[in-house]
Amino acid sequence: MRMRKKKHGAERIAACSELLIENIEILKDGFDGIFPESRPVHMEIGCGKGNFASGMAAKHQDVNFVAVEKVSDVCCIALEKAKARTEERPNDNLRFIIGDAKNLAENVKPHSLDCIYLNFSDPWPKSGHAKRRLTHRGFLEIYKNLLKPGGILKLKTDNVGLFDFSLEEFEAFGAEIMWHTRDLHSTPENADNVMTEYEKNFSDKGTPICSAWVKFR
Numbered sequence: 260m261r262m263r264k265k266k267h268g269a270e271r272i273a274a275c276s277e278l279l280i281e282n283i284e285i286l287k288d289g290f291d292g293i294f295p296e297s298r299p300v301h302m303e304i305g306c307g308k309g310n311f312a313s314g315m316a317a318k319h320q321d322v323n324f325v326a327v328e329k330v331s332d333v334c335c336i337a338l339e340k341a342k343a344r345t346e347e348r349p350n351d352n353l354r355f356i357i358g359d360a361k362n363l364a365e366n367v368k369p370h371s372l373d374c375i376y377l378n379f380s381d382p383w384p385k386s387g388h389a390k391r392r393l394t395h396r397g398f399l400e401i402y403k404n405l406l407k408p409g410g411i412l413k414l415k416t417d418n419v420g421l422f423d424f425s426l427e428e429f430e431a432f433g434a435e436i437m438w439h440t441r442d443l444h445s446t447p448e449n450a451d452n453v454m455t456e457y458e459k460n461f462s463d464k465g466t467p468i469c470s471a472w473v474k475f476r
């Protein structure tokens with residue numbers, strides 16, 4: 260997601276500091292103290308402008324959500340949008356991290372997450388860039404370590420190339436593909452779906468959405 264540098268980005272992010280985990284090293288001790296109440300923790304990686312994270316946190320008050328985005332100007336928008344929706348979250352169950360998924364392993368307590376979402380991750384189509392794809396086995400190793408036993412990785416994408424690659428990586432990694440579809444919006448599972456910004460754009464154009472749910476053994 261490219262965007263022009265935000266004016267006063269740092270000040271705007273600071274104005275949403277109640278939603279931001281500024282020093283992710285504190286997560287080495289887990290999520291106690293981050294939220295007012297201990298609940299299952301779900302993490303979205305690459306949250307973009309944050310519609311999914313805000314929507315899920317409003318819909319599932321019994322879950323604590325953490326949204327990770329590596330581009331600070333993009334996360335600034337997500338933070339501001341989430342702040343504008345504070346009243347929808349009486350349980351105060353949403354936080355953001357500005358950072359790269361590759362740094363989660365050394366900073367987040369192992370086996371502290373119940374679910375990880377990858378929504379419309381950058382496809383990195385050149386084969387030389389495969390290691391940058393968020394479903395490359397290098398990242399799967401990180402997710403396996405972050406998830407609790409029985410925890411689930413949920414993927415959505417419009418990109419068939421990335422989806423095929425992801426299914427191959429899951430199998431090669433020995434993960435269990437619990438469920439998958441190449442047309443999420445035609446399935447019963449869609450009843451509980453919260454759309455992301457990219458998902459809305461693609462589905463408005465008639466592009467089917469691929470999805471998979473995966474468990475690590």
Ligand SMILES: C[S@@+](CC[C@H](N)C(=O)[O-])C[C@H]1O[C@@H](n2cnc3c(N)ncnc32)[C@H](O)[C@@H]1O
Nearest residue numbers: 260305306307328329359360378379455456457
């Ligand atoms: C194509 S956008 C999709 C945004 C949003 N999930 C949606 O569906 O509308 C992918 C987002 O993932 C972020 N991203 C890519 N690689 C990342 C990484 N390694 N760690 C954290 N965020 C990442 C990008 O900056 C971008 O905002």
